[in-house]
Amino acid sequence: MKLPHKLLAAPGLVLLGLAACSGCSDEGPTAPPDTGSPLIEVVFPSSAAAFDRDEDGLVDLEFAFADTGSGIDASSIRLTANRPLKGGPARGEDLLEAWAVTRADSAGLVIEETVDHLLPRGEVQLTVSVADRAGNPMTRQVSLNLPPAARHKVLDLG
Numbered sequence: 001m002k003l004p005h006k007l008l009a010a011p012g013l014v015l016l017g018l019a020a021c022s023g024c025s026d027e028g029p030t031a032p033p034d035t036g037s038p039l040i041e042v043v044f045p046s047s048a049a050a051f052d053r054d055e056d057g058l059v060d061l062e063f064a065f066a067d068t069g070s071g072i073d074a075s076s077i078r079l080t081a082n083r084p085l086k087g088g089p090a091r092g093e094d095l096l097e098a099w100a101v102t103r104a105d106s107a108g109l110v111i112e113e114t115v116d117h118l119l120p121r122g123e124v125q126l127t128v129s130v131a132d133r134a135g136n137p138m139t140r141q142v143s144l145n146l147p148p149a150a151r152h153k154v155l156d157l158g
Contacts, residue, residue, distance in 0.1 A: 034069030034134035041066070042142055043108070051144050059113040059144065063128050065106060070133035072106035079111060082125040086118045095126075121148040 043062040045051045053060040061079070065072045079095045089098050098117040102110040109128060113119060124146060129139040 034132060034136065036067075036069050036132075037136045037138040038065055038067035038072055038130055038132045040064070040128060040130060040138055040140040042140060045142065045144070051146065054112075058115070059119060059146070061112070061126070061128075061142070062108065062110045063140070064108040065130055067132045069136070073131050073133045074105045076129070076131040076137075077104050077109055078129045079109065080127050080129075081119060082127070083120050086120065087116045089117070119144070119146055121146045 041064040043064050044053055044060060051059045053062075077096065079099075080092050081095060082091060084091045085095075085098065089095065095117070096104060096111065099114050100112045102112070104111070122145065124144045126142045126144065127139055128142070129137060131137045
């Protein structure tokens, strides 16, 4: 095959064109592998004592998720407690099956404790975990100090 005269005069131009496509595949340029963990933001509670957003005496939690790589894998969301709940589940078991889930998707988790599955009073640590679609995990802990009373409310009988 004979090359046109213009290409013979500028062989470096052809080499630059090939070098620029060294990361290409048949489908086009390939992205670098996703090695970064997702982010978890605690939206609510804002403190260890302010755990009840809607004033029903039950713990309310809200987390926001973000990932700049492959995106959040919603099926990987887990929430556990360091102490067993009254009525179960046991310490370390997933609370998503026992509590009222308002939202559990790639954007975040909104969940509320239920009367049948109350956290014990005193210091409790909750751990939310999530992974992105590339399998990179992230966990975040929330510490609560729950008062001793039914449904965690301090009742004023006076």
